[in-house]
Amino acid sequence: EAGVTQSPTHLIKTRGQQATLRCSPISGHTSVYWYQQALGLGLQFLLWYDEGEERNRGNFPPRFSGRQFPNYSSELNVNALELEDSALYLCASSLRGQVGNTEAFFGQGTRLTVV
Amino acid sequence: AQKVTQAQTEISVVEKEDVTLDCVYETRDTTYYLFWYKQPPSGELVFLIRRNSFDEQNEISGRYSWNFQKSTSSFNFTITASQVVDSAVYFCALRAGYSTLTFGKGTMLLVSP
Numbered sequence: 127e128a129g130v131t132q133s134p135t136h137l138i139k140t141r142g143q144q145a146t147l148r149c150s151p152i153s154g155h156t157s158v159y160w161y162q163q164a165l166g167l168g169l170q171f172l173l174w175y176d177e178g179e180e181r182n183r184g185n186f187p188p189r190f191s192g193r194q195f196p197n198y199s200s201e202l203n204v205n206a207l208e209l210e211d212s213a214l215y216l217c218a219s220s221l222r223g224q225v226g227n228t229e230a231f232f233g234q235g236t237r238l239t240v241v
Numbered sequence: 242a243q244k245v246t247q248a249q250t251e252i253s254v255v256e257k258e259d260v261t262l263d264c265v266y267e268t269r270d271t272t273y274y275l276f277w278y279k280q281p282p283s284g285e286l287v288f289l290i291r292r293n294s295f296d297e298q299n300e301i302s303g304r305y306s307w308n309f310q311k312s313t314s315s316f317n318f319t320i321t322a323s324q325v326v327d328s329a330v331y332f333c334a335l336r337a338g339y340s341t342l343t344f345g346k347g348t349m350l351l352v353s354p
Binding site: 159161167168169171174181182214216218229230231232233234235237 | 276278283284285286287288291332339340341342343344345346347
């Protein structure tokens with residue numbers, strides 16, 4: 127069974143540009159989570175989608191946005207890129223996450239570098 | 242609000258030593274779930290264990306064991322007879338109520354031959 131897949135693996139963008147990151151969850155999983163892992167800052171929660179709806183959002187500016195498609199795959203968009211957006215962006219999926227008793231499985235991440 | 246503290250930033254051991262990674266959590270919810278993940282250099286987080294707040298039984302899986310103590314709000318992780326392949330960053334995480342995972346800042350474990 128395929129795990130969580132993210133694309134691209136690496137992405138280099140110029141400051142001010144937009145970046146689009148993609149995530150395909152494990153088959154049967156309806157929840158998708160996005161995390162940012164910047165150097166020295168640990169894992170910071172970005173967004174949570176479930177059944178196509180945004181369920182929760184972390185403390186990030188509006189230029190971080192995303193969506194979940196009918197097939198439960200997800201896209202993270204970062205507009206007006208800044209140098210400090212350089213980080214590893216991790217996507218995770220789980221079964222419906224309302225109760226919390228389900229583990230989340232992570233993809234290999236997208237390394238975004240803003241120059 | 243939830244919080245997870247991993248006070249150990251980095252631990253270095255020699256192969257075959259036992260090592261314990263500490264995790265202290267904070268939550269006001271009575272029902273919650275605790276997790277440990279391993280992040281090797283490749284970057285992908287690997288799920289290790291989930292424990293719910295009503296089950297304080299310790300768990301052992303091969304060389305890995307977990308000690309959950311609600312009285313001290315701790316969920317510590319012990320690796321017995323460490324190996325070089327155990328070198329990674331280990332994250333403790335908490336999930337309570339209708340929320341997402343809250344991670345600690347991670348502990349980097351370096352196992353040298």
